[in-house]
Amino acid sequence: MATINDIGFSAAVNVLTAIAFLLAFAFLRLQPINDRVYFPKWYLRGMRDNPITSGAAVQKFVNLDARSYLKFLNWMPAALKMPQDELINHAGLDSVVYLRIYLTGLKIFVPITVLAFVVLVPVNWTNDTLEGMTLVHSYIDKLSISNIPTGSKRFIAHLAMAYAITFWTCYVLRREYQIIANMRLRFLASEKRRPDQFTVLVRNIPQDPDESISELVEHFFLVNHPDHYLRHQVVYNANKLADLVEKKKKMQNWLDYYRLKYERNPSERPTTKTSFLGCFGSKVDAIDYYKSEIEKIVKEEAEERIKVMKDPNSVVPAAFVSFRSRWGAAVCAQTQQTSNPTVWLTEWAPEPRDVYWNNLSIPFVSLTVRRLIIAVAFFFLNFFYVIPIAFVQSLANLEGIEKALPFLKPLVELPMIKSFIQGFLPGIALKIFLIVLPTILMFMSKFEGLISQSSLERRSASKYYIFLFFNVFLGSVITGSALEQLKAYLHMSANEIPRMVGVSIPMKATFFITYVMVDGWTGVAGEILRLKPLIFYHLKNFFLVKTEKDREEAMDPGSICFDSCEPRIQLYFLLGLVYAAVTPFILPFILVFFGFAYVVYRHQIINVYNQQYESGAQFWPSVHGRIITALIVSQLLLLGLLSTKDFEESTPALLVLPVLTFWFHKYCRNRYEPAFVRNPLQEAMRKDTLERAREPNFDLRTYLANSYLHPVFKAGDHDDDRYSVADDDGWMEEEVIVPTKRHSRRTTPAQSKYDGSDGLSSAVPEKS
């Protein structure tokens, strides 16, 4: 067990690292040359001038104003200053509610820390169980529950503490849920007109031999929502086209790079090789080569564009259907359309930039199969991921390398390299796995067939949390891989598991304190430094940037990364709740994390991050649910721990808590979750009525036109201005009415002809 000195040393190292990061940040952010790395959000909002355009030549790159260096920490109060409403306006509700996760942490743990230090620390301290033992122990252990003799009546204090923690946490959670639900409702109510308010995504449109998908959609909604249907937008399978656009962009970058190179050194035409990253193949003139390549792709792209819009097979059985009113859309999104629940599935359309286009065409049966596959795959990933890593590690040792690559033998036999391989390589294999893990989880979620970025991130976050819970939390407590744990759990009875884990909990306190400092403190300080975007920005700036627009694109503001960040915050909630009644000494460290992270992320949200979508805090129910999970885990572990301390009277008293907590969770789900899932008719009607009174002649049809077109069709307008097909721009204006082909359908109302949707022939670029 670590002594207080070890902890102190670790704390010093981490605090110094964090301070070094902060100082580096304070210095770098003041340099005008880094302005676009540390304040991209303001550029994107068009509220910041380019610093390069004004002042002396040197001042373009280096800040020479000495006074500004003295106030190097003034970003902190600045970050806290912006009022909430302005922040919502500036960065969106998602970001603001994301910050509330840290605030919730503070709200939960500040009173608990105070209470624990006032009540539990004296109770634990004034014993001498550990002094009589030969075990090495530290002051931290003297402050923990381990210092109380078995069977002591003092455990009543811990029992009472468990009740206090539960009730306080639930109180805070309920209040937060209520506040955030209200924020969401207010946000939705105050929002300006947005296409997704009027639009419903329809999936699994059945095949019909007589009609195209576009006609079918029109007829179906004219019949079943006669007073509300307005228009629809079919979805094209433009994945191949998107790939081409992507490829063209890459080629364009290379072309820019070589052109710049040529401009700087006009004496020598740059050359490249044709195959495999420019390393092999015949040598050619680079600028000519990429120019011809791009021309080839442009041609291909144009052909693909025509193919997509002419071929009925490139229309996937999904469509965005828009209604005359929000009420009509709310009704359609919440109701079942036909007696077969696997076709004509309707749901609220995500906002256009939130749509994950690739998954729109997945049929219903395939969805359930995919979910099964991913469930099984995730189970194996979670519990068996150590097996492939162990295999890689066994290859990556000395003998493995010597066998596989014998010519390296003299090299690896060098003592320094030998010790490096033996000491670091196995760890690196694990580290690489952990770095790519969020990507793997995101891939899994994509495979499951979710249709919006926001839901993908939420799903990945759940998976990541489960992984962290088993492999980091339980893995550290029981010091075994999840696979070993799984075996242990299977061979243990239901009441032994919390006991086994509970007993190990107090012994791991020092480990987790160090973890909080390394992962929490230093990690957050590293976040604000933005080392990776800094380097990449300057590289791009040097090699690619020619125009202001290029520079704009070279900025990488990033976003919150809900899928990997939120589960890591949840780990601190878990640690705090589990240790609050056991080793309260860990709580101040967690408090520092929450406070520091709140300030840092507030700064980042104001100055850096640029959210890709706005879901209106739809993630809060899962945040809430995970804190509840942590609370129940903490109760069960305390129960297990106390049952080994000859204080088994506590079991029934403690068993009440998980039951009550679970009930509280169900109550909250019934009471608040609908605000995050469903759209009430009253609000829709209110907004409709107001708007109709204000703008009676607003042309909704024109407003909604093309709002749900695949971005690759829209991209044609501004991205490819230099190399795009010339007649791309004209296609948006023309609108053709689709005459109904099927005359036998008698129930189609008469207005069908005049209310025709913007189907295949109108919504897609016509090659004229």
Place this chain on the structure above:
Amino acid sequence: MATINDIGFSAAVNVLTAIAFLLAFAFLRLQPINDRVYFPKWYLRGMRDNPITSGAAVQKFVNLDARSYLKFLNWMPAALKMPQDELINHAGLDSVVYLRIYLTGLKIFVPITVLAFVVLVPVNWTNDTLEGMTLVHSYIDKLSISNIPTGSKRFIAHLAMAYAITFWTCYVLRREYQIIANMRLRFLASEKRRPDQFTVLVRNIPQDPDESISELVEHFFLVNHPDHYLRHQVVYNANKLADLVEKKKKMQNWLDYYRLKYERNPSERPTTKTSFLGCFGSKVDAIDYYKSEIEKIVKEEAEERIKVMKDPNSVVPAAFVSFRSRWGAAVCAQTQQTSNPTVWLTEWAPEPRDVYWNNLSIPFVSLTVRRLIIAVAFFFLNFFYVIPIAFVQSLANLEGIEKALPFLKPLVELPMIKSFIQGFLPGIALKIFLIVLPTILMFMSKFEGLISQSSLERRSASKYYIFLFFNVFLGSVITGSALEQLKAYLHMSANEIPRMVGVSIPMKATFFITYVMVDGWTGVAGEILRLKPLIFYHLKNFFLVKTEKDREEAMDPGSICFDSCEPRIQLYFLLGLVYAAVTPFILPFILVFFGFAYVVYRHQIINVYNQQYESGAQFWPSVHGRIITALIVSQLLLLGLLSTKDFEESTPALLVLPVLTFWFHKYCRNRYEPAFVRNPLQEAMRKDTLERAREPNFDLRTYLANSYLHPVFKAGDHDDDRYSVADDDGWMEEEVIVPTKRHSRRTTPAQSKYDGSDGLSSAVPEKS
């Protein structure tokens, strides 16, 4: 272990009892005097003449036609003859789908039985493990898995059998789900106009200081469903009034009884005593006494009626809101109305006779608390019910009785009575508990706040199934009370539990065979005899019946009793699936049960039962779910059993099955369950359009008037014709328009005045 002879003996006894019951039934049903006991359904449908009205005096009571006795089993083919569509028309969809549960049992188990006897029986039989052992064994054990030596490769046959069972069961279940979903949809589509198609139940209407509930409802729906709202019906808290009506009915019965007594013996005026069931108190003339009592209640009832309709506090915050079209109702039922999900809760109205009126006023928060209370209470009932029963049993033994009632001592010391007390009393305490159990469970479900009879029955059935699973199935297998089991489970690891239970499974085969015969065969034969209704009918007939109408009321056709019968069928599914791969010898017994029960219940449904409501087979998802549960249990138990047989290679192969089965369950839930829960708009629109074309001038408002009035207000018309308040009949015609009191609500459309609902003043009997 029982030998084949024991089983044979038991079978003989049960078969003879069953045959005796059938013979008694065959004899009794032919007597005209019992006609109303065995064919009440036909009387209720008005399709059978009264047998008493024709023929000679003796023939009124006894059937003298000898030939009819010869064909005493001809009810069986008769019961099978009625085609399905006619049966749906005759008895409703609920009854027909209920019968399909038995049919599903046959479909699942006939091929499994054949397969098991062709494959497993030879595999098991051609071993001699048991012969070498000193254990007593029987032929049944030779046919079971116990006869195979540990580690034998023959277990592969059982493994394959488990796969075959799983796939066949899932196949049948999926097909049945599909057929029944289609039946339901066809049934709903073919139904005539019914009030519940247009009506939505709104609960938790918020309080408003300015408006009464009726006005509030009208305004809310006029604003938020302006094109669809038609009228509404507030709900009165008429529980006290219903009690009075009930009391009056009882008094009426006594009055009839004494009048009849006086008529038969005019020399003596009958007398009664005034208090405690007519046993104590002063002696009075019975007819005068009951007449005056009834008059008193009639007065009280009239006052209560006035109070209910005048007092705004007697209006509960719930209402039945009707719409102009099925489409409008379908939309309102499936959508959330306001941003607060705890108010204005809408759901499809159950059909009027299905409504459970007492629960309509329970507020939202109270509902979640009630659910928690019942969950905890049911947990204790399930696992701790043995404790109070053991207590009663300890009182009900010899010493307990002698201590409590010492004067009985000489009596209970008699050898016969002594042995009776010692042998039977403890069992009787348990038996009484088991008899009242469905009532307890139904009470629990009512406390939970469900608002329709059908959902109450479904909820009770789930509880009863859980109880049977733990206390009958597992209780018999492990021979321990559920409490002891709970302790054992808590101290056992997750992989030990199926092993422990699985090992005991083959040993209990003979017990369950006997159980099937006693509970299944004899129980079903007893059902057709209808001993209790037979006796009660003749008692009532003798003491109370004066008019034809009284006789009508004396019939007690009963109904299916889904809440207690279905879980017991599920027990046979469980036994069949668990034993199919272990001891296939039990399967023929279960097959006989399913076949016999199918015929008997088909007969009862055609001739006897009178369903109180029609839910359109809404119970099928839970039936399906429970069969899936049984399948998963059987897979886990086989897994446990095989893991003790040195055949652990089977574990991964068998683990696949529960995962697949669970996935299958989820798939079915997504695919078919919506048909039982939600109402698709397309169907609603289709029916609306058709109806509008056929009857363009139909007056829906008049049609819907009073359809959702509390039955106690309607009862006034026909039940109490002799003693009801004279001017009760006129109140239904008048309809008063409620002027809107709140003038500030500008969004209320203009038609409000002309489309006024039938609120307080119109829908309730006015005392004029």
